[in-house]
Amino acid sequence: MALSDKLSKFIPKDFGKKSKKNSKDSSGVAAAGYEKPTKDSSQKSKQQLNTLSTDTKDAETNVNVPKKETDIADNEASSIDDSAKQLPVDHHIVLSSGKKVVSTLTWNATGDTLCSGTHSGQMNLWDFKSMDGSFQPTRTMHPYEEGQRQQIRIAKFSHDGSYILICSSADPRAKLLDSSGRVVREFMRGDMYLLDMRRTAGHVAPLTSVDWNPRDPERFISSAADSTVRVWNCENAAGQEQVLVAKTDAGKRRPVISSCAYSYDGSMIGMSQVDDGSLSLWAANSSVKRPTHQLKGAHAAGSDISFVFMPDSHGILSRGSEDSMVKLWDIRRFDKPLAEISGMYAAATESNLALSPNSRNVLVGLGRSPQGEDTNAGVVVLDTSDLRVRRRLDMPFSSDV
Numbered sequence: 001m002a003l004s005d006k007l008s009k010f011i012p013k014d015f016g017k018k019s020k021k022n023s024k025d026s027s028g029v030a031a032a033g034y035e036k037p038t039k040d041s042s043q044k045s046k047q048q049l050n051t052l053s054t055d056t057k058d059a060e061t062n063v064n065v066p067k068k069e070t071d072i073a074d075n076e077a078s079s080i081d082d083s084a085k086q087l088p089v090d091h092h093i094v095l096s097s098g099k100k101v102v103s104t105l106t107w108n109a110t111g112d113t114l115c116s117g118t119h120s121g122q123m124n125l126w127d128f129k130s131m132d133g134s135f136q137p138t139r140t141m142h143p144y145e146e147g148q149r150q151q152i153r154i155a156k157f158s159h160d161g162s163y164i165l166i167c168s169s170a171d172p173r174a175k176l177l178d179s180s181g182r183v184v185r186e187f188m189r190g191d192m193y194l195l196d197m198r199r200t201a202g203h204v205a206p207l208t209s210v211d212w213n214p215r216d217p218e219r220f221i222s223s224a225a226d227s228t229v230r231v232w233n234c235e236n237a238a239g240q241e242q243v244l245v246a247k248t249d250a251g252k253r254r255p256v257i258s259s260c261a262y263s264y265d266g267s268m269i270g271m272s273q274v275d276d277g278s279l280s281l282w283a284a285n286s287s288v289k290r291p292t293h294q295l296k297g298a299h300a301a302g303s304d305i306s307f308v309f310m311p312d313s314h315g316i317l318s319r320g321s322e323d324s325m326v327k328l329w330d331i332r333r334f335d336k337p338l339a340e341i342s343g344m345y346a347a348a349t350e351s352n353l354a355l356s357p358n359s360r361n362v363l364v365g366l367g368r369s370p371q372g373e374d375t376n377a378g379v380v381v382l383d384t385s386d387l388r389v390r391r392r393l394d395m396p397f398s399s400d401v
Helices: 003-008 039-051 069-085
Strands: 102-107 113-118 123-127 139-141 152-157 163-168 175-178 183-186 207-212 219-224 228-233 242-245 257-262 268-273 279-283 293-295 305-309 315-320 325-330 339-341 353-355 361-366 378-383 389-394
Touching: 113 152, 152 207, 163 207, 219 257, 228 257, 228 268, 257 305, 268 305, 305 353, 315 353
Parallel strands: 102 152, 207 257
Antiparallel strands: 102 113, 113 123, 123 139, 152 163, 163 175, 175 183, 207 219, 219 228, 228 242, 257 268, 268 279, 279 293, 305 315, 315 325, 325 339, 353 361, 361 378, 378 389
16 A cells, blocks of 8 residues: 555545535435435425424524524623633733833734833833744833933824834923834923913923824824823924814813824814813814813813724723723713723723724723722723623732733
8 A cells, every 4th residue: 555545544535615516425315414305304394484483403494493582692692702702811921121110002003013111211112023032122212311211101103103102291292213212303392481372382291192193194193281282293393283272261270181082084183181071072174273072071070081082983982090980982972971880990190991903892901999999900801882891800919000
């Protein structure tokens, strides 16, 4: 016997899909798993179609029997459980960025480079394409000068991965880094002695957030504790192109803008205010000096609010630090949330939300309960349609996430 003949014994003859043309053997008998229809089986099929018998055999009759409500509920619960099992939580590695607290993370568009920022002003880049088993960062850098190093509050890769936009907790200037972490440009600081915030060339208080324009790779926005959100062109560091000023009540100091974000289509700019816990939306390319939508008390007053737009640009997910709640909004009915969930304790002002690539899930980092309850820090995965908890990952050795 030849070697190929010996190996052929172990190769399945029925491997792969069979076409309908070849589903019967030479004797005319149906392939395995099927029976040749007979008159009796045809009559039986007709009877079962008329009576919708619950013991119908689908393989013989192909009749779709209406399911009971309990069966539907069981199937829905099963599908939820199955989808929860598909979350990428089976394996993990540990990437160490030193002894300082990590305050921000951002991935590039292809998902092969991770950037982190810490409370000490240090940033690390991990290139997973060239990383070895030691899991050490590819590069470590300090984009702010010695003696002026403060927390990296936000870092965001551009949509094409060419640049990283950063802001710190004590500096009114945004910085632009290339993909290797080298500082390319530093944007203008405003004149703190001017009272009209529209007339200053830049922010006059520490930045709180930055975000890239999803349609125009040359533009981004920044928010600060000076009551403004400013639109910038990456090629012009000398001054912003547009200024949005939050309304200030008479006799009160300028409100702090805790976060800003573009809608998915780039048509709107959202901002949140700490003083009254409000959310407001502005037309991105309009000269109108007031918001198109505004909701005061979206979260508890004094909350650092983080939020993300849904891909349809109608839905918004928001999180408040003071009320420990995550809420789902529709801007077409902006008076009350579509869904909300409590107990989402924010560890710090930079605690935020992260939307999954398919927008079906949102990640929420949790800190320990401030009431002293026996709860661990961790990460919660919520369903974006109704904020149901799909998965919780406890991290007992971490105080905050």
